[in-house]
């Protein structure tokens with residue numbers, strides 16, 4: 135299996151270029167991040183070029199985090215901000231060669247949130263397509279993000295089908311899907327044509343994937359058997375020194391599954 139280090143959580147105690155270098159030393163095949171915007175794109179690009187790693191994905195800015203925002207694209211009345219965040223993400227991704235952008239929906243429960251999200255995701259797909267960028271949407275679980283607009287893979291699938299853009303895919307985060315739906319093997323198989331990226335962490339503590347209620351031996355074997363060969367995103371909270379949490383990489387070392 136190939137693995138991508140999510141630098142939103144792994145080595146997030148250091149500047150992004152240093153985290154990229156640490157991921158390379160640890161043996162990751164790729165990296166991904168959450169919100170890289172405080173770091174000049176040139177410095178990130180230089181670290182990626184130096185290590186030969188690709189930054190597989192980044193997120194749109196969340197909005198006013200201090201006021202509780204966790205994304206903007208499903209919030210009625212904030213279209214201009216949402217689209218500015220999408221434009222910013224596309225510009226940053228283009229500058230560093232990132233192929234995927236996760237458009238964050240935000241907290242919204244009004245009736246018009248669905249149409250707002252459809253409109254903004256449609257906009258994102260149209261703007262991203264000329265750059266060869268795929269837009270990802272990700273259901274988040276109700277415990278960590280209560281009130282988040284997008285919570286299930288069925289809801290995401292309906293949105294993907296309604297938008298109908300070839301560059302719109304599902305971010306399948308095993309951690310969130312397990313908490314909301316379970317049935318991971320079946321869900322991966324059924325949703326495979328729609329999946330743009332897979333992430334993982336233990337459940338329920340969102341730690342390294344070597345403990346908890348998900349058997350990743352099995353989940354990774356299912357993904358591999360179905361022909362999924364892109365790097366799987368390690369998006370877990372190390373709860374200390376990241377380098378001390380990487381024993382799992384030896385368990386599922388390259389080509390061992």
Ligand SMILES: O=C(O)C(=O)[C@H](O)CO
Pocket residue numbers: 168193236272274307310333369
């Ligand atoms: O929370 C997650 O699982 C994510 O992947 C988002 O990118 C960060 O909120």
Ligand SMILES: [Mg+2]
Pocket residue numbers: 272307333369
């Ligand atoms: Mg995730």
